[in-house]
Amino acid sequence: MAYGFETRDSNGNIGFSSEDSTWTLLNQFTAPAGSTDIRVIGNATNNRDITIGSCTEFRVTRHMLGQTVGDDEAQVHRFSNGNVNSGQGQLLTVAATGSYPIRRRIYVHTGPSAADTVATSFMIFGR
């Protein structure tokens, strides 16, 4: 490494290196089960938006929560990255332009059946 940053433990083992191609968790949000409202990932302190900083790539994972037995008629929440009330996928396409702080919203929608939509944990990663 010519330039960069490393952390090591007391035995000299590398704990973290700026050479790692890693992803940073930008936000985590749990959409409640059975909700019918469109929800926005974020929090009140940043106007319900995600601070994306200088990240130019993003990934969104979804994780169903609270199923009682693992076999119910579970629909996962869908999401979109704009004002369009539709869509799903795994990529969050955000143009990282503009002056700091750069923020973006993710809209969370219910699945095909709101009554059968379980709680869904959204995690947004960027780099």
Added chain:
Amino acid sequence: MAYGLKLFNGDNDVLIDSDFEHYHFAGIAALSGGAQSIPPYVGGNNTNHSTTLGQTISPNQVVGKVQKHILASRSGYGSPPPMCFLKPAGLSGFYSTQNNLEIGTHTSSSVILTRRIPNTSNWEIWTLTATTGDGVSSIPTGGSNTPRLYCFLPLRFMTAAAEATASGDDYGLATFNSAGVKTYDSRKLPLKITATIPVSTPPARARSIITGTNSYSPNFTPNSKNYHQFTAPSDWNASNLSQNNSLTDLMYFCPSVCHSVQDTKAFTDGEGFQASGYNSTFYAWARSDLWWMFSRNTFSIVKQNDNSYQGFVLKSMYTGYGAGHVWKSEENSSSFLAVVASIALSLATFGASLVTVAVAVTATALASTFNNYIFDEGNYYPYADGNKNLTEAGPMLLSRPSFYD
């Protein structure tokens, strides 16, 4: 950020940002009980009128094994759900594009359930695992097929013991956000994601139903799958590509969201005249049967080393979770056939009510064979033949367990 710290690598990727609560290693979730397969769910009100339709499901129909894991979080803090990276039990399989052939066996696993245990700060996570080879599932053989879950949480949601630094571990880097919350600590093994892979769910249909007349035993064990070739992270040992050994230093985060039910039904009826002198009667009977399997999306990573591609392949497939056969038989010597048939048919119209009949028959036996697992009988047969969340695939995040061992 008015104040704080950001670190970037040479590709301008963000590595550390003091505004974000980075996830750190919270420990390997504790296994709770042994791996178990849900027993076949077979039952009905009686065994009448089954001369042409057997009362079993195919002995070749298999489901995977469920393993329960427990992770403690900080009491009273209401932790977010942990990120649980799954280290599969074995990765010795190969894939060849020639005839879509899989060689050897490997485990296909995923996290299928995550919930907070009521009135506690513990999280309960279930994994579903099957051993596969050449695309056909078989029941895992035992404890060696149990996956391990490497779990991550923000620092303030870990248990005090998990958050504490080791004695003498006094050097490092920590960041704090504007509220004074510690968001990163180099001493506590921050999560490192080495790569992401796009994933798609398997095709909607699973195995073609095998039908018969004298021995009706449908086999739903799913065999639909998708393959995704991907470039291995640069730090993976390239020698693994050319050797028939297990790739053990791999774990992934890709919770299962897609699930599938495949079922088939049968209906038979008849009527006649029972001669018995002055007590002669007309009679009618009807019987409905329902066979089904419920499957969840699971994943495995195999190696491919042929002329077309040399690298790794992510396989997205289904693994059987539960299966069963339930039936309802009605007979009446004083009603017309149409009435009797309607009684039986109404219970086959869809599953929940028919399964409720079976629950009364089998719940006791089931509870004794599927110990330590919460089992809500009324939800066992979740919906009619079809898929849920078929278009809702997510990315798979990769990391290495050796970072945390």
